[in-house]
Structure formats: C-alpha cells, structure tokens
Amino acid sequence: MSSLLLDIHGLRHTFPKADGGDLLVLDGIELEVTQGQIVGLLGRTGSGKSTLLRLIAGLAQPSDGSVTYLGQPVLGPAPGIAMVFQGFALFPWLTVLENVQLGLEALGLPDPEIRKRALAAIDLIGLDGYESAYPRELSGGMRQRVGFARALVVHPNILLMDEPFSALDVLTAETLRTDFLELWGDGKLPIKGVILVTHNIEEAVLMCDRILLFSNNPGRIIREIGVDLPQPRNRLDPPFRELVEKIYVAMTARTPNAPAGRQITINTVLPRVSANLFSGLIETLAAAPYNGKADLPVLADELHMEVDELFPVAEAMQMFHFAEVEGGDIKLTDIGKQFAELGTDDRKKLFQKQLLAYIPLATHIRRVLQERANHVAPKSRFLDELEDHMSTEDAEHTLRAVTAWGRYAEAFAYDDDTGMFSLENPS
Amino acid sequence: MIVFALTAFALWQTLRFFTESITLADLGTVLLLGLATLLRVVVLIALATVVWVPIGVWVGTRPHAAVVVQPIAQFLAAFPANVLFPIVVSGIVAWQLDPNIWLSPLMILGTQWYILFNVIAGAAAIPNELRAVGANLRVRGWLWWRRIALPAVLPYYVTGAITASGGSWNASIVAEVASWGDQHLQADGLGAYIARQTDAGDFHRIVLGIAVMSLYVVVINRLFWRPLYGYAERKFRLD
Numbered sequence: 001m002s003s004l005l006l007d008i009h010g011l012r013h014t015f016p017k018a019d020g021g022d023l024l025v026l027d028g029i030e031l032e033v034t035q036g037q038i039v040g041l042l043g044r045t046g047s048g049k050s051t052l053l054r055l056i057a058g059l060a061q062p063s064d065g066s067v068t069y070l071g072q073p074v075l076g077p078a079p080g081i082a083m084v085f086q087g088f089a090l091f092p093w094l095t096v097l098e099n100v101q102l103g104l105e106a107l108g109l110p111d112p113e114i115r116k117r118a119l120a121a122i123d124l125i126g127l128d129g130y131e132s133a134y135p136r137e138l139s140g141g142m143r144q145r146v147g148f149a150r151a152l153v154v155h156p157n158i159l160l161m162d163e164p165f166s167a168l169d170v171l172t173a174e175t176l177r178t179d180f181l182e183l184w185g186d187g188k189l190p191i192k193g194v195i196l197v198t199h200n201i202e203e204a205v206l207m208c209d210r211i212l213l214f215s216n217n218p219g220r221i222i223r224e225i226g227v228d229l230p231q232p233r234n235r236l237d238p239p240f241r242e243l244v245e246k247i248y249v250a251m252t253a254r255t256p257n258a259p260a261g262r263q264i265t266i267n268t269v270l271p272r273v274s275a276n277l278f279s280g281l282i283e284t285l286a287a288a289p290y291n292g293k294a295d296l297p298v299l300a301d302e303l304h305m306e307v308d309e310l311f312p313v314a315e316a317m318q319m320f321h322f323a324e325v326e327g328g329d330i331k332l333t334d335i336g337k338q339f340a341e342l343g344t345d346d347r348k349k350l351f352q353k354q355l356l357a358y359i360p361l362a363t364h365i366r367r368v369l370q371e372r373a374n375h376v377a378p379k380s381r382f383l384d385e386l387e388d389h390m391s392t393e394d395a396e397h398t399l400r401a402v403t404a405w406g407r408y409a410e411a412f413a414y415d416d417d418t419g420m421f422s423l424e425n426p427s
Numbered sequence: 428m429i430v431f432a433l434t435a436f437a438l439w440q441t442l443r444f445f446t447e448s449i450t451l452a453d454l455g456t457v458l459l460l461g462l463a464t465l466l467r468v469v470v471l472i473a474l475a476t477v478v479w480v481p482i483g484v485w486v487g488t489r490p491h492a493a494v495v496v497q498p499i500a501q502f503l504a505a506f507p508a509n510v511l512f513p514i515v516v517s518g519i520v521a522w523q524l525d526p527n528i529w530l531s532p533l534m535i536l537g538t539q540w541y542i543l544f545n546v547i548a549g550a551a552a553i554p555n556e557l558r559a560v561g562a563n564l565r566v567r568g569w570l571w572w573r574r575i576a577l578p579a580v581l582p583y584y585v586t587g588a589i590t591a592s593g594g595s596w597n598a599s600i601v602a603e604v605a606s607w608g609d610q611h612l613q614a615d616g617l618g619a620y621i622a623r624q625t626d627a628g629d630f631h632r633i634v635l636g637i638a639v640m641s642l643y644v645v646v647i648n649r650l651f652w653r654p655l656y657g658y659a660e661r662k663f664r665l666d
C-alpha cells in the first residue's frame with residue numbers, strides 16, 4: 001500500500017464535439033504506478049496519452065473514473081506531481097534561475113532556501129554557469145534541462161514527462177536520456193516514480209520498467225509489457241531488439257476493436273500521407289533487399305522514421321490494399337507489386353481505381369459531384385458531415401488527405417480559393 | 428540644390444507667416460496649456476490601465492468570455508463618444524463640479540478600449556503549455572500576475588496604450604470644451620485652446636495649437652512609448 005503512488009481506475013474521458021455530442025478520447029484506463037518505476041505510455045498521436053497525463057496532473061478532470069494519488073483523489077494540480085513539457089514551456093522573460101525558482105516561490109518558502117534549492121537543482125542537472133541566461137540564449141537541450149530542473153526542484157513524488165525529448169535532435173536527446181537515467185539509477189533524483197509519454201518505441205524500451213501500449217480513437221490500453229533488462233541498456237543487445245520487435249508486432253496486431261485496414265467507412269479518420277510517399281515506400285519495398293516484405297523496425301531504422309511517421313503510411317497503404325501489415329511486418333500485395341512496375345500515368349489510374357474501390361469518402365465525394373447538375377460542391381458540405389463523427393481537427397485532416405489523393409488520382413478537383421470541389425480537372 | 432533652396436524658402440515663408448501675428452508669449456501659453464492636457468492624459472491612461480489590464484487578463488484567459496467581450500470592446504472603441512457628452516455636461520452643471528477635473532474623463536471615453544482589447548488579445552495568446560506550467564506548479568495570486576500574466580501581456584498593453592494616449596490628445600479638442608443647449612463648459616488645456624481658436628477662426632493660432640499638440644505627441648512617443656515598446660518586445664516576446 002505504502003509503495004503505491006498513483007492509482008487510476010475506470011477512467012474515461014470525452015471532448016465536446018462541434019455538433020454538441022461527445023468524442024470519446026480515453027476509455028477504460030486502469031493504471032497503477034508504484035514507487036521506483038518508470039512507466040511508459042506508448043502510442044500514436046491521437047491515442048489520448050497526453051490527455052491522460054494532463055488528467056493525472058490535475059489540469060483537467062476525467063469525465064468518468066478516478067485518479068488517486070497517495071490515497072487522495074486528484075481534484076486539481078496536486079503538490080508532488082510535477083511535469084516536463086515537450087516544448088520546454090520556459091518563461092522567456094525569466095532567467096534560468098528565475099524559471100527554476102518559480103515553483104519554490106509558489107510554495108512560499110523563505111528566499112535563502114529558494115535560492116539554495118534552485119542552485120542545487122541547477123547544479124544537479126548540469127546547468128552550472130547558465131543561471132543568469134535567458135531561455136532564448138540556450139540550445140534546445142539546455143532549455144529542456146531547465147525544464148527538468150524546474151520540475152525536480154519542488155521535490156515531486158511523481159515526475160510526468162510529455163514527450164520530453166521529441167523536440168530535440170537525435171544526439172542531444174540521447175545525451176539527456178542517458179543523463180536522466182544515470183541520475184535516476186544513482187538515486188540522486190528527488191522523485192519516486194516517473195510516467196513518460198512517448199511515441200518512440202526504442203525510447204520506451206531504453207527508459208521504462210513497464211510499457212503500456214495505447215490504441216487510437218479512442219485511447220485504450222491494449223497491452224502491458226514489462227521490461228526487465230538491466231540498466232544501462234544497449235540498443236544493439238539482442239534482447240533489446242527482440243523487445244522492440246515484440247512491441248511493433250503488438251502495435252500492428254489486428255484486434256476486433258481496431259480492424260486495421262478493414263471495414264473503412266465514410267467516417268473513418270484518414271491518415272495524411274502524400275501520394276509521393278506512397279510511391280516512394282512501395283518502390284523501396286519492391287526493390288532489394290526487401291523484395292516485397294520488410295520488418296517494420298528495420299524499415300523505420302533504415303528510413304530514419306519514427307512510429308508516428310511510419311504507421312500512418314503503413315496504415316494508408318493497407319487501406320488502399322497496396323500492402324498488408326501484420327506481426328510487425330509490412331508486405332506488398334500483388335496490386336502493390338504491380339503499382340511498383342508501372343509508369344506515372346498508369347500509376348495514377350491504378351491509384352484512382354484503388355481509391356474509389358476502398359476509400360468510401362472518396363467514392364462519396366465523387367458521387368455527390370456526379371449527382372449535382374453543375375458538378376460542384378462546397379468543402380463545408382463534407383466537413384459538416386465528418387464533424388458529426390469525429391473532432392473538428394480530425395475532420396479537417398481527413399478531408400485534406402482525401403483531397404490530396406483525389407487530386408493525384410484525378411478523381412475530382414478542389415479549388416482552395418473558392419472552397420469548392422468539382423469534377424473538372426483544370427488543364 | 429534646388430530642393431534645398433525650396434525648403435529654405437518654405438521655412439522662411441512659414442516663419443514670416445507666424446511672426447506676423449504670434450508672439451513668444453503665445454507660444455509660452457500654448458506650451459503650458461499642453462502641459463495641463465499632458466497631465467490629464469497621463470492620469471487617465473494610468474487609471475484606465477489599473478481598471479482594464481486586470482479585466483483584460485481575466486477575459487483573455489477565458490476563451491468563452493473573450494469570444495463575447497472582444498467584439499463589444501471593439502464596438503465601444505468605434506462608438507462616437509461625443510454622443511454621451513450632454514449627459515456628462517448636465518451632470519457637471521447639476522452638481523456644480525469643477526470642469527477641469529470632470530470634463531477630463533471624456534477624453535478617454537472612446538480610447539480606453541484599445542487598452543482593453545489589446546490586453547485581451549495578449550492574454551489569449553499565452554501558450555497553453557505556459558499556462559499549464561503555472562497551474563502545475565500552483566503559481567497563484569500576486570505571484571501569478573507578477574511572473575506570468577503581466578509580463579505576457581506587456582507588449583500588447585504598450586501597443587494599446589500608445590493608441591489610447593494618442594487618441595486621447597485628439598479627443599481633448601472636443602472633450603475640454605463641451606456644450607449642451609446654452610450650457611458651455613471649458614477646462615484649461617491645449618484641446619480647449621484649439622477648439623476656441625477654431626470657433627474664432629484664428630488660423631495662425633489653430634496652426635500653433637495643432638503644431639504644439641503634435642510636438643507633444645511625437646516627443647512623448649519618442650522618449651517614453653518607443654523605448655518601452657522596444658524593451659517589451661525584446662524581453663517579453665513569446666515565440
């Protein structure tokens with residue numbers, strides 16, 4: 001009991017939609033965090049994991065269910081839960097020292113102690129000498145160090161990290177991760193537990209003791225994976241690679257709730273993937289060494305893409321029946337292989353055929369245009385329809401995705417100045 | 428060379444135009460009256476700041492309130508304030524108040540809203556992550572105003588205050604002299620001076636009054652607002 005830091009039970013969260021309905025973003029979340037753990041929340045954009053972090057921080061209240069911290073329900077920002085942000089979130093008008101002192105000032109501590117503790121945190125996190133600098137004078141890595149120092153200085157029990165390394169370049173991110181893990185391992189951090197939100201599979205395996213995999217729309221925990229590799233971990237170790245592979249497999253597995261690539265309706269949220277990216281990936285897959293089939297982690301590594309970038313492409317290729325994704329592998333279908341061998345014009349024709357056969361929204365737009373006497377229809381007509389079933393943002397993205405595909409396939413045209421879809425292709 | 432000659436000629440003509448009928452004593456009077464109006468502008472902008480900055484921040488950090496209030500503030504800024512003058516004049520007469528003090532608020536009636544809607548825009552522009560930091564660290568009360576809200580809106584406030592103070596100088600021409608029926612009220616100030624000379628049709632003194640008023644506005648912008656704006660932009664810009 002004493003080692004249980006955080007207990008989330010039956011949590012459900014909705015956002016209001018444009019038409020007055022509710023959009024479910026998190027559903028059936030159960031989570032316990034005990035002392036001494038780094039727990040990873042891994043999922044794609046739109047899986048609600050950042051929202052969950054905000055709920056834990058008490059910045060918002062869940063629609064249903066409970067968040068309990070040290071036996072007390074979280075009803076507002078709780079002392080003892082501090083947060084590190086993706087965009088650093090430093091106040092540009094405060095110096096490094098003043099930024100770090102802010103949380104201590106809010107605690108109403110006496111000035112000498114504020115200064116002493118802030119300087120100690122700055123020292124610990126490797127910011128010595130930067131005390132009087134303003135954030136704009138610092139590099140991204142240094143800025144995030146200030147973010148860490150500011151969160152740690154209040155001696156929180158739980159540290160929440162919202163994709164803290166994703167805005168940094170590869171080398172800087174790795175340095176910060178290693179430094180953090182070293183301090184954590186040596187027990188030098190004044191914290192008892194960590195929750196890390198990430199969409200980077202390797203980062204999760206490198207840092208976490210437990211990884212919770214999130215599904216999309218709505219966010220549900222689909223799987224929990226324990227990581228018992230000793231620290232420091234080596235990315236090239238076979239057990240490390242196996243775990244990464246296992247997570248890829250889990251994240252691409254078909255579940256009854258999320259039929260990947262099947263049963264798409266007019267109201268399915270579409271990934272925004274350009275036709276060029278399609279062609280490029282299909283060509284890459286068709287050629288040696290892949291010859292039509294690739295391991296997703298290997299492919300991601302090869303193409304320097306993160307899950308967040310690769311999954312939408314894979315998903316889109318699956319929707320078009322150009323490829324199959326299963327068990328962490330992506331495999332070209334016969335149509336996909338055929339596509340790879342065609343020239344530009346024939347590719348467009350095949351793309352149009354697949355688009356109108358398998359993307360119901362595209363078929364729908366084309367049919368509406370054909371039925372209308374003047375063969376034009378405003379964007380708002382389709383946007384309103386979509387917004388009844390998804391968030392405004394998703395609706396906008398989905399319509400943009402289908403517009404781009406429709407243009408490439410020459411299935412319909414769109415004029416952004418007038419906001420009108422039409423059947424005519426301006427020559 | 429030709430340009431230079433033309434400029435010199437124009438200056439000479441202007442100077443002659445003035446010295447014909449205006450004395451140094453006139454200039455001294457007008458400068459003094461300008462000081463009186465300046466004092467009014469400074470006090471009024473300070474008052475408007477104390478009232479509207481907190482309200483603007485409160486509204487701006489609440490999206491629902493901002494959606495309602497912002498258009499109202501913009502409407503009020505465009506509203507012809509002179510329509511309200513008769514009410515004020517009859518009030519001053521009825522209670523026998525000092526016009527030097529009580530006519531002054533009219534100067535800022537139409538221009539104070541620039542402060543309000545700029546501050547609302549500034550508060551609404553505070554990034555969500557920064558507001559989340561404040562909430563997460565439980566920064567509240569005066570500390571929140573001092574460390575987060577006021578610095579965040581300062582560049583916006585300065586923009587609004589420059590517009591409001593410039594506009595108030597202009598408004599003084601109609602505000603320092605007010606009439607309703609046979610009631611005529613007058614305050615001592617540069618605005619009243621210009622209004623009076625306009626009524627009298629004294630072209631030389633109208634030009635003098637306007638030139639001095641422009642001089643005040645430009646000098647104050649140069650010496651006070653510009654440096655303040657530069658400082659706010661450098662230090663408090665969110666990017």
